[in-house]
Amino acid sequence: VQLQASGGGLVQAGDSLRLSCAASGFTFSTYRMGWFRQAPGDEREFVAAISESGGRTYYTDSLKGRFTVSRDNAKNAVYLQMNSLKPEDTAVYYCAATRTVVSGLQSRDNYRYWGQGTLVTVSS
Numbered sequence: 001v002q003l004q005a006s007g008g009g010l011v012q013a014g015d016s017l018r019l020s021c022a023a024s025g026f027t028f029s030t031y032r033m034g035w036f037r038q039a040p041g042d043e044r045e046f047v048a049a050i051s052e053s054g055g056r057t058y059y060t061d062s063l064k065g066r067f068t069v070s071r072d073n074a075k076n077a078v079y080l081q082m083n084s085l086k087p088e089d090t091a092v093y094y095c096a097a098t099r100t101v102v103s104g105l106q107s108r109d110n111y112r113y114w115g116q117g118t119l120v121t122v123s124s
Helices: none
Strands: 002-006 009-012 017-024 032-038 045-050 057-059 067-072 077-082 091-098 118-123
Touching (some): 002 091, 017 118, 045 067, 057 067
Antiparallel strands (some): 017 077, 032 045
């Protein structure tokens, strides 16, 4: 099983960035996918998740409207489009796979597979 996140980098406040996560080694289309982030000194927090088909998306309230999660099951990939980035968005971003119920999507303990993370740094 492998989840390879990419697309991170150094950007300025107000910029946009699109993260990608390539999955292999498991039946991608049968898993809900999530994005989490972890800033230095903080716990890993939920960002967004998407249903198996991509028809339903879920976001942490503070990021609704700026971040968009999507997936392409033909490519075994999930994406996170981040707009109007702020310095407080600086973190390592992780993709993860789960079969948990909707009410469990925000808990990192419910995710079975994790990627290695990609660093996003937003300068002011």
